[in-house]
Amino acid sequence: MLIIGNPENRRVTQFQQALHDCNQAPAQVVSYQDILDGKLAWQDALHTANSIRIESPGENFQVEKKILELGGLESAMDLKEDKGRIYYPSFWYKGFMRLLNAIASVAGNALWFNHPDDIAAMFDKPLTKKINPKHCLPLCPTFNNYDEFLTYCQTQSYTRFFIKLNYSSSASGVLAFEYQRATGKAQAQTTIELVRNRSECYFYNSLKLKKYTRTEDLTDIINFLFKEGAYIEPWIPKAQHDNGVFDLRVLAVKGQRQHCIARVSQTPITNLHLGNQRCAVDDLNLSAQQWQQIDQLVGDVMRNFSKSLYAGLDILLPRSQDNAPILLEANAFGDLLPGLLHNGQSTYQAELTALFQ
């Protein structure tokens, strides 16, 4: 078994622990750094591996710079480490796609935890929608800048939208936008923190939800998102629980729903990262029909990502129970759910069980 990842990251160490707990030999680890630095050994390793697990390349700035460079950002290696800073998401995606292609082209006949093609598709949120039209919100018009978007808002009866980066995750680059046509008032609630230094704007991922109402701020943040590539979705009110709203993270393994957790938030944006409360799904008292609809969604979506053993699916349950659940996004590395058990197994154990069957 081969893991491609950042060796120091808990994703790799915890997975190795899971292998150990199953009395399996540790997997060989090929680091992203080795691949990006062009160390030859990695290609042989991929070619001969029986099974390959691609892990998240995140939380490592050296790797991030290399991916940006691979994506065509000339100044990539000169970038300074700046915790939480959102650096060039569109360049990052290009670089990551090139990296995935390289991995796919070199690998031999292996079982994939998550296939490079599926990872690429899952990271591209608009593409995910195109692939799963039945279960996703339809695509809306796209915009080059904030002014174009406001012009569009003037023509709509419902003027509350989510704006999300095309290629992102972990609630990075997500903004909940509201507009009052009569007065031109607008506001955004977002995990994006805008910092101004002289005439420059810098954007960070913030754990604390930020609220922006000034036109200059809204213009700069939303222009940034559209420039990097972003899509809009109507803001559908999420189902409520316990004084908050929630959505679901489902781990699908071999096409079937396994682990499932609700993320309860007091704000419009949900993600466990943001200090949301985890909530056991049993406490939600969902109906049999709702579960059946969720399972239908999971099955259909995973058939469209058929080369992958697993994915972490973010599912929105609308407030009106008549309405079907909606796939918000598919996360290629969405199985880091420590302490969450299903049938007595952790997420990694469940995947390993499925792999060895």
Add this chain to the structure above:
Amino acid sequence: MKRYFEFQDSKSYKFWQVEIAGNQLTVTYGKIGTTGQVKVTECVSAEVAEKEANKLVAEKTKKGYIEKMEASSKKISKRLSLTYDEAEAGKTLLEKMEAFVNSAQAAETEALVIGSWEEAYELSPTEAFDLLINFASKLSNLRELFVGDMDSEDCEISWIQQVNYTQLFSAFPQLERLHIKGSTGLILSDAPISHANLKWLTIECGGLPKAVIQQIASANLPNLEYLQLYLGVEDYGFDASLADLLPFMTQPLFPKLKHLGLLDSEIADEIAQAIANAPVLKQLESLDMSQGTLTDEGAQHLLDSDAIKQLKKLDLHYHYLSSDMMKKLKALPLTVDVSDQQEPEEDWRYPAVTE
């Protein structure tokens, strides 16, 4: 042992019961008038069961549950609200209100909750509200009204477009509870308010205008027991000052008032200083100053006050107090809620983990 509690606010009307039989702990809860849900726990001993029961009772009491000897009767309530999909399909609150006032249910309804309406951030529900007023005689049993039961998923609270409530007071002389959410465009009354039966008044908003505060301070509400005012911030419409709030503290405005809430305020420290020894405390059982910017400076006045100690409950949840001050307040001989301490986060930026 068997103890029964009820909780009522503008949205909820529920019960909670705990029973012990040996080492078996049984909790039953749900809407009043239903059998509810049951959760049974086998404890290791009768002592543990009793301890657990007492802990749960303390939690519920803190939340506002009140112990009752017998169950209240079921309340006939109705909710009128437009979902996102209904609004998209072109339905209106007016349609729903028309259907309701003309239905057989109307005469029986005791509590009416108006949730969301189409484009609540742009439009006020004036037509639907006027219809309600015009059909007041049909709603002979209406005792409770809540207008604007929306959360931030439905609409930003400071954008909820409210209405003029002047006619409500004369149209519904039997009304006992009124809850208004949102203060944009809110006119509580053009004329001096006089209502014999109103017991509960809540205005929940991001900024309570001076005009509304004055309308309440000059109102004749001889039976008012519960007054809950979310004061908010200047940016969202709170254009008053401490001076406008003093009448609630120093004048005998509402002889039956037992609960006063001056909460969600950016001048919480000033309010705390002013109210700590104010005459109104003598008649109150409960004071709510939660969800504001209260710091140790304001809290010290409350701590030092003899009058505060005579209250049954002090709600200060969501605050900026030090842990030390929290401890001191909790040691007072009354129920004190100092949960949800706000502190500046040290490390609030995170790298994109890329899931």
